[in-house]
Amino acid sequence: MSNVVVLDNGGGLLKAGHAGDDDPTTVIPNCLYRPLSSKKFIHPSPLFPSSTATEDLTSAAVRRPIDRGYLINPDLQRDIWSHLFSTHLKISPPNSTLLLTEPLFALPSIQRAADELVFEDFGFKSLHVADPAKLVHIYEANRQPHGLAATAQCSLVVDCGFSFTHATPVYQNVALSYAAKRIDLGGKALTNYLKELVSYRSVNVMDQSFIIDDVKEKLCFVSDDVARDLQIARRRGKDNLMRCTYVLPDGVTHTNGFVKDEKEAEGYKMLSLENIEDHGDSGERVQDRKKSDLNKNEFDLTNERFLVPEMLFHPVDLGLNQAGLAECIVRAVNACSSLLHPVLYESIILTGGSTLFPRFAERLELELRPLIPEDYHLKIITQEDPILGVWRGGSFLASSPEFEGTCVTKAEYEELGSARCRLKFSHGKV
Amino acid sequence: MDDEAPNSLRRMSSRTRKVAPKMVAALASTDNRTQAALARLEALENDNAGLETVEPIDDDEASLDDDDEGYVQKKAKGTKRKTRQAKALENARKPPRNFLELLHEANLESLPPQVPSYLRAAVGPPNSTCRRHFCTVCGFASTYTCVRCGMRFCSIRCQTIHDDTRCLKFVA
Numbered sequence: 001m002s003n004v005v006v007l008d009n010g011g012g013l014l015k016a017g018h019a020g021d022d023d024p025t026t027v028i029p030n031c032l033y034r035p036l037s038s039k040k041f042i043h044p045s046p047l048f049p050s051s052t053a054t055e056d057l058t059s060a061a062v063r064r065p066i067d068r069g070y071l072i073n074p075d076l077q078r079d080i081w082s083h084l085f086s087t088h089l090k091i092s093p094p095n096s097t098l099l100l101t102e103p104l105f106a107l108p109s110i111q112r113a114a115d116e117l118v119f120e121d122f123g124f125k126s127l128h129v130a131d132p133a134k135l136v137h138i139y140e141a142n143r144q145p146h147g148l149a150a151t152a153q154c155s156l157v158v159d160c161g162f163s164f165t166h167a168t169p170v171y172q173n174v175a176l177s178y179a180a181k182r183i184d185l186g187g188k189a190l191t192n193y194l195k196e197l198v199s200y201r202s203v204n205v206m207d208q209s210f211i212i213d214d215v216k217e218k219l220c221f222v223s224d225d226v227a228r229d230l231q232i233a234r235r236r237g238k239d240n241l242m243r244c245t246y247v248l249p250d251g252v253t254h255t256n257g258f259v260k261d262e263k264e265a266e267g268y269k270m271l272s273l274e275n276i277e278d279h280g281d282s283g284e285r286v287q288d289r290k291k292s293d294l295n296k297n298e299f300d301l302t303n304e305r306f307l308v309p310e311m312l313f314h315p316v317d318l319g320l321n322q323a324g325l326a327e328c329i330v331r332a333v334n335a336c337s338s339l340l341h342p343v344l345y346e347s348i349i350l351t352g353g354s355t356l357f358p359r360f361a362e363r364l365e366l367e368l369r370p371l372i373p374e375d376y377h378l379k380i381i382t383q384e385d386p387i388l389g390v391w392r393g394g395s396f397l398a399s400s401p402e403f404e405g406t407c408v409t410k411a412e413y414e415e416l417g418s419a420r421c422r423l424k425f426s427h428g429k430v
Numbered sequence: 431m432d433d434e435a436p437n438s439l440r441r442m443s444s445r446t447r448k449v450a451p452k453m454v455a456a457l458a459s460t461d462n463r464t465q466a467a468l469a470r471l472e473a474l475e476n477d478n479a480g481l482e483t484v485e486p487i488d489d490d491e492a493s494l495d496d497d498d499e500g501y502v503q504k505k506a507k508g509t510k511r512k513t514r515q516a517k518a519l520e521n522a523r524k525p526p527r528n529f530l531e532l533l534h535e536a537n538l539e540s541l542p543p544q545v546p547s548y549l550r551a552a553v554g555p556p557n558s559t560c561r562r563h564f565c566t567v568c569g570f571a572s573t574y575t576c577v578r579c580g581m582r583f584c585s586i587r588c589q590t591i592h593d594d595t596r597c598l599k600f601v602a
Contacts, residue, residue, distance in 0.1 A: 031477075062477045067529040105548040107536040166551075178546045181553040189474040196473075197569070200596070209477070226562075230570055303569040316561045318474075319467045323556035331553060 003096045004403070005089065006394040008132070009077075010101075011066040012162030012187060012353065013047070015391040016084055019099065019398030024048065024391045026088040030080060033060040033210075043083050057210035058249060068184070069103050069163035074113045078121050085122070093122040097407055099398045101390060104131050104168065104177050108419065115418040119410050126407035128398070129425050133157040133168035133175040135393030136351045140381065142396050149347045149381075156344040158329060158364075159390075161352035162187040165312065165325065167332040169344055179335035181328045185315055187354045191216050193318065194308045202299035203248065211257050215246050215301070216308065218259050221268060221358040223306035224366055229268075233303040241267035242305055247298040260298065268305075269358075309357045313367060326367035333372075346377045351389040355382070463580045567591050 004019035010030060017024030027048035032041035036059045065077035085091055098118055102111070111129075118127050136157045141150035149155040153173070159166045168180040195212045198205050205212055223229040233242040244267070245260040259265050311317060313324045323331065333344045348368075350361060361380045369378055383389040397403060408421040538547045565572035565584035572582035574589065579597050583589045 064477055068475060070529050070532075072529050072532060105546070105551055107532055107538075107548065109532055109536060167553075177551075178544075180546070180551050182551045183553050188477075192474045192476065201567070201569075207478070227571075234570060303564075307564065307569055314562065316556055317564065318471070320471055321555045323553045327556055328553040 137170040139393030
């Protein structure tokens with residue numbers, strides 16, 4: 001059997017590797033960036049397997065081939081892919097088959113551009129295009145052969161990624177596109193929101209996307225009671241469990257930003273242990289002032305830490321007139337046949353990088369429970385690595401014996417064109 | 431948001447190509463606050479906020495751009511400075527760069543209503559319309575609205591900061 005390459009072409013991270021492997025060979029940011037010191041856009045170094053981030057990412061400009069989740073700049077993508085195939089994967093496309101992920105509802109013009117890229121620019125032998133939701137379902141069903149997702153062949157995949165959030169019911173390994181629902185909020189918008197808040201309140205970081213990404217990953221969490229946590233974030237001094245200081249890189253002693261006090265950052269986890277009472281102002285005002293010294297290349301975060309991920313649950317607060325994640329899930333389920341409802345609620349699979357916020361699943365359960373009928377069970381399955389979930393499903397699908405038959409070969413593409421070939425991925429035959 | 435009565439008082443420039451599509455919608459709307467809100471949402475999807483001159487600069491890199499721009503490129507190099515016309519030509523020849531432009535081109539509204547599409551997959555407005563308001567200055571729950579721009583603040587202290595820094599910034 002020939003070499004099959006599995007490529008999860010995400011808006012933020014590109015996950016690539018060989019079919020049958022447990023983990024992708026490499027994970028790199030799907031972008032080109034230009035640091036201040038350079039005039040050219042260069043390729044970022046991979047985050048996986050070894051994160052040797054020696055680059056100086058301060059004030060770097062970024063170009064991404066993907067906008068709002070869809071491939072809109074094939075030229076840029078070709079650049080990134082050819083770098084990926086030659087240096088990281090070391091494959092030759094004409095001898096390989098490609099399994100590519102593409103979100104649901106890709107426009108015909110975008111699909112055509114992707115096909116041209118695969119067959120005409122790289123000349124792959126054959127291609128299979130799959131949507132992420134299906135792959136996550138396949139992975140989960142395969143990982144737990146006796147779980148509900150496998151026995152009922154049905155699950156609800158909540159993919160909260162870089163560009164947007166999808167809730168997609170999957171039935172018998174097919175994503176039910178008529179029932180899929182989308183919130184136009186993802187990791188990128190959250191990072192930009194945090195950037196906006198920090199820039200207004202303390203230090204101007206509007207051009208520091210990579211640093212704020214890091215801040216978001218390290219410090220943000222999902223609150224399970226916003227009103228209470230806002231109260232706590234108001235307190236002064238040591239009573240404020242939310243406050244945390246992030247030190248920006250200074251370019252001399254450290255080129256990466258870091259959290260000043262890791263223990264302080266974990267403070268909010270003690271909330272469940274202590275009982276909440278009102279603390280009066282103690283005389284710590286002076287110390288307070290000293291802390292937020294702007295000359296010292298650092299800034300404090302308090303309520304931003306949980307108000308940023310909060311926007312996924314309440315996009316209205318941001319001015320985006322869309323329902324929150326819990327309601328989105330309910331609507332996706334309600335769009336399916338009522339026979340599926342109990343099963344779907346019992347196998348909700350969380351995937352995507354934005355679900356990595358601590359307590360994401362707990363909060364979702366808290367919000368979802370009142371919205372669904374009380375005699376239904378609710379079970380939220382979290383993946384051990386939500387970023388790689390889609391890729392692993394792809395790896396499994398591509399190593400199954402029937403996979404070869406579901407691909408479109410280069411000859412078929414040349415004869416029938418893009419639109420007809422696409423039918424094969426949805427109906428199984430050309 | 432839907433009150434797009436063409437505002438004849440506003441003098442619209444013909445150079446709308448450079449403005450993001452949501453911005454165009456916002457400019458067509460009569461309500462300044464809606465404009466500000468839409469522009470802000472658009473900004474959240476921006477890759478290089480704060481570095482707005484990125485796109486024009488990297489036009490000089492032939493390696494990343496289309497080869498068929500050779501004519502314009504050569505001309506630009508010859509004169510060492512692009513004329514306005516050359517720039518306009520270059521912009522006109524570029525394929526749509528933005529997903530929203532592609533979406534507009536695909537004309538999904540014309541599909542029959544039972545066909546699932548990008549537009550119909552959007553989750554839609556929430557059932558309860560209650561919006562929580564946070565102070566734009568400090569982030570805590572806010573009780574007051576700025577009478578000039580509609581932004582929120584929670585106390586006199588925050589109001590002073592708001593007035594001094596970004597009141598009327600978008601809606602002047």
